[in-house]
Amino acid sequence: MFGFFRKRSTQLAIGATALAGGAYTVAVFSKSTHNNAEYNKAFYKPFQKELEPPPSRESLLDRVKSTPKYDVLVIGGGATGTGVAVDAATRGLNVCLLEKTDFAAETSSKSTKMAHGGVRYLEKAIFQLSKAQLDLVIEALNERANMLRTAPHLCSVLPIMIPVYEWWRIPYYYAGCKLYDWFAGSQNLRASTVFSREMTTAIAPMLNDSELKAACVYHDGSFNDARMNTTLAITAVDHGATVLNYMEVKQLIKSSENKVLGAIAVDRETGLEYEIKATATVNATGPYADKILEMDENANGKPPKTAQFPRMVVPSSGVHVVLPEYYCPRDMGLLDPSTKDGRVMFFLPWQGKVLAGTTDNPLKEAISNPSPSEEDIQDILNELQNYITFPVQRDDVLSAWSGIRPLVRDPSNVPKGLDPSTSSTQGLVRSHLIYTTETGLVTISGGKWTTYREMAEETVDKLLKDFDFGRTLKPCQTKQIILVGGEDYTKNYSAKLMHTYHIPLTLAKHLSHNYGTRSPLILELYTQNDINKLPVVLAGNKSFTPSKDSVTKNNELSYASFDEPFTVAELKYSLRYEYTRTPLDFIARRSRLAFLNAREALRAVDGITTLMKEEFGWDSSKAQRLREEAREYIAKMGIPPSSDDSLVPVTN
Template sequence: MNRQKNRERLRQETFDLCIIGAGASGAGAALDAALRGYRVALIDRGDFAGETSSRSTKLIHGGVRYLEQAIKKLDLAQLRQVRHGLAERRTVIRNAPHLAHPLAILTPVFSWFEGMYMTIGLTLYDLISGQDSLPKGSWLSKAQALDKSPMLTRQMHSAVLYYDGQFNDARYALALAHSADEAGAVVVNYAAVTDFRKESGRINAAIVQDQFTGETIDVRATVFLNCTGPYADSVRLLANPDLDQRIRPSKGVHIVLPRETLNSDYAILIPKTTDGRVVFAIPFGDKVFVGTTDNDYSDLNQEPVLEPSEVDYLLETVRPYLDKTPERSEVQSGFGGIRPLIVSSRADTKTLLRDHEVEHDTTSGLLSLLGGKWTTYRVMAQDAIDWVGELLNKSAKSSTETHYLVGGENYKYADWQRLQNQYNLPAEVCQHLMRTYGNRADQVAQLTQQPALANKLTDSQPFINAEVVYQVREEMAVTPRDVLARRWRLELSDWQLTAQLAPQVADLMATELDWSDAYRVEQIRAYQHQLNTFMTRAGLTHERTEALT
């Protein structure tokens, strides 16, 4: 993906479809539309998956909570959502096997009755999933559960095992955008819609401002599709101020603990909390993510951050399920995201459905893809592009169900050994390259023929200098945070180490992007200040905060 070339195409071409928002649904819609032969522009005011789509629990699932509610309340809408999620789970894993894989999840229970209840529910969950490649669940004895996850509480009676999918959300969204680009879409990040131009009340162009240069471009298209998630109302009202608001934002946060917290490849589902939610503790790389919360959120102009009360809540929630309780001082980072829940008559955000809707405003002509969740992004995109085809009077069939994303086709994890032999790189580096770039790992490894690019940035992580160069040249990374928070996931897992590596990343980017020394220093300082703010706002230890400064 070449940002400069794509900016020029934005200026010069007229499109069938302009998609606003390059998270899961927007990038998925861009790929779907490009594969159908439409002329597509995909723009985002920030980076790809810069907001909600990079801050999920990293699960591909039908939703155990939704299944329980569907049964208790005989709610067919929730049951339909579970079925959709489980059907898409296998597709998400199939199309990018380097970024998604099955995950074993244990649910500790404290009585025979509770174990039977969970077993029946999760057996039904397996039955709804049909004949996919994930293993089926089972009810484990206490000894069997401790063998798989030795840090579980000894107070449990037994545990129920089931499987869902796990994925790297930010890189999955990037792969969607990258795949759309290779299918012919014009893809540009840091391009914000500031207004629309209209003719007889209907949109015929979006005024788009480059967030680095301040330059504006009129992007001309026949149809405009709003895929901005929790920010959808701002785009809808920009197109037509008379519309009612449809989105009720909900904030969810995670805390990040050392991998030793679980000391296992098995995740934990905590099925009941003090306020009726479910919480997961999930191994992800060398950390454990614990989340999520679910609370109304109103200040959409501010990035959601981890608050001290949320840290306390999640530590208290996980406490009864572990033999050794994590301390606040062990929290190494955290992250918050905003769910785009569709307004309904339901009383609170925990019971709002996360199913999706395609809305067509006949006054302005704007299409908006509302609601939804990560697992069903492909169906959401397909529904939206079906509608686009009708508006264009040029319908075509979706082909995304069997379309491999960038890095996914003919992927074999075992090829890391070939990389090691061919490029003489450490085993952990080659394994990381395969899991991160799939069949494009060779392109990264080839850069290490320039010896300095083969160097690791730090002994504790497998990241190498060549990756930063590749991410700038091929993945449209333009800030240190693009690299450290999304193309790698280091910001999510360790604020302190992220701050330490920011100067090295900025140095590599400065060479590639021809930054001045003053601009490079500004980038480093601004990012480190942001990380320091996250830590301070979370109320973490003084010693950790001091380490950043």
């Protein structure tokens, strides 16, 4: 009898865990295996506590000087550009990648953080009988599985709940979810299901359940986009590529036959120019693809004197906001399948907060770092209020940003001077396009984060077909390789970190989920001294010895200062291993602090700048310039108007 109850309670516990959307593992221990030292040694591989840093920026620049000709020059260091660099380098090509600012500085850091097939595209494919839409879904579902496999530390399975408030919609949504599972085939993550009203409110008590009937649940992937981008860049370097941020392409090099032979780039840190020649040149600049195409149209490879309307990219802006964790279940997202204007809106747990978005507004041209409008922020909050039982408040917005989507079309079919903002972007499929000009410039644009790997593979396949590299090369390797940090990673890695380094769970999960098996490199720095254990919000901060009034005014020693898991050790790691060059690189893209909590990010600027000034030997003028650059960027990230004015920099 007792055996029956033990068996039944185990079944119920496993069932409850599965229904809640969490992964579970049933472990069977025997005395012999539990005490077997050899078994434990084989299963728990030792931490990598030391690693030679990648080539310094200076040595990479020396490599550029000494290389007469690369096989491939990639312009653009976003998801697609770094993906192309990894694919080409792992096939045996000599690759140089140039990024104007920082990896993921634009679109690639401002996504919805989902590795997904696109449930809305599936709905359109069925009702519009569109094979193109269906192919896009199936392609993305396959690539979703690849992201989860190649970067297991950065990507995880996320259940997504669709609250249903009308009985007739339950079979409709459930059928759609099951079709989504079916088209994923063997790559399906977990089976979709239906939750009762009681189960739904137990998992998501913040939901308004007054008219709730049930909820349909399907599964997709969630990931950290900017960290994924940086990881791709470092992986490319590990495979021999020359990867440089803050290198701006000023001119394409042309032959007498008007063929592209490379580019002239300026090091934005020193102002020095570099002539970089290559057999093949790839334009992977996302929303700015037309800028390079305009250079390509000029016989001398120079940009036009007057601004042009984009012909290839149809830019649109999408706004996201970040809210406190109580707006969404901890391990399950919410989906609003049909907003008033026909869009799909997500509310997703991400990095300990809740990510909500997105809007869709057409633009005349792609602009750098667009600011989210109050109207767009309120639009998202108003949609969320339809589901939340308590008042959704503007002051709860921790951060907000606007990103540019590079929706594309064939530029050869578009007349010059056509304003792209005169038509809606909703009808455009987010597939990608590879376009080769008569000069040999290869442009890859469009698509989405989930399909970056396949886009890169197709681009390099195109290069191998159209250019002679003078030797036999390997086939595509990117379905087999594991990105840096994912090697030997296990889902219980955070527990191992806690056991070895005696750190809090929040810090262990943050490091394991963003750095994977490279986390011990950070924690070795963390244990060196007490300074390295400090939150970056307090690092180098003068408020440790200020007057009482200044501490009270800026609230710099609040609990929130210790609530974010970003430490001085993580900053120092990023300087040594990830080509962090400015305070903004770390605050916005390596650590994501600006995207998670803009107010705390503003407080962190001074300390981070002080530490980087010491590390790099900056003079006071450069440190001040980079400090203000970071503060101005963060000040545009949706900080509520009611916030302390002393935090927001005054700009002219």
